[in-house]
Amino acid sequence: MCKRATAWERCIEFHGHSCPGLAIGYRAALAAQQHLQLAFSPDEELVCVTENDACGVDAIQVLTGCSIGKGNLLYRDLGKQAFSFFNRAGGKRIRIVLKPGVFKEGVSRDEVQKMILEAPEDQLFAFSQPAELPPERARIFTSVVCAQCGESTAEHKIRLHEGKKLCLTCCPDYSRGW
Numbered sequence: 001m002c003k004r005a006t007a008w009e010r011c012i013e014f015h016g017h018s019c020p021g022l023a024i025g026y027r028a029a030l031a032a033q034q035h036l037q038l039a040f041s042p043d044e045e046l047v048c049v050t051e052n053d054a055c056g057v058d059a060i061q062v063l064t065g066c067s068i069g070k071g072n073l074l075y076r077d078l079g080k081q082a083f084s085f086f087n088r089a090g091g092k093r094i095r096i097v098l099k100p101g102v103f104k105e106g107v108s109r110d111e112v113q114k115m116i117l118e119a120p121e122d123q124l125f126a127f128s129q130p131a132e133l134p135p136e137r138a139r140i141f142t143s144v145v146c147a148q149c150g151e152s153t154a155e156h157k158i159r160l161h162e163g164k165k166l167c168l169t170c171c172p173d174y175s176r177g178w
């Protein structure tokens with residue numbers, strides 16, 4: 001008989017390997033579920049705003065049901081091991097940040113991973129209230145056909161260029177480095 005995979009094993013299966021980064025996301029997801037009293041989000045009840053696109057985000061997707069496809073996983077490219085979670089039902093929210101000093105010099109990756117998996121929550125993370133409110137629910141947009149490539153594109157990603165409706169791939173960039 002096949003034994004049921006543990007939560008950690010399911011994270012490894014999805015991510016492809018076990019690593020300290022995955023362990024961070026695993027512990028952050030468990031902490032969020034406990035603080036927000038929500039197990040898994042079949043729809044958009046739980047929202048995660050991640051401030052990195054590292055290994056840990058994969059564990060968060062597996063355990064919390066926050067995913068890019070459902071629109072309840074939002075990525076901010078800030079390079080921090082920080083995750084904010086919002087429970088739309090009840091309005092509870094929490095920001096979870098990895099404390100500095102977890103990755104010490106001279107400590108092997110295996111030892112770090114073991115420590116992350118076993119350490120008390122407060123030793124790993126700092127908890128606070130996110131300053132912001134939960135982002136709006138995912139919207140469904142009307143599609144517009146790009147006048148250049150002919151591909152259907154969500155309305156809010158269309159630009160006007162010399163009077164023509166163009167997708168972001170076809171529209172010439174004019175950012176001038178800003």
Ligand SMILES: [Zn+2]
Pocket residue numbers: 015017018019021022055
């Ligand atoms: Zn990894």
Ligand SMILES: [Zn+2]
Pocket residue numbers: 146147148149150151166167168169170171
């Ligand atoms: Zn186009």
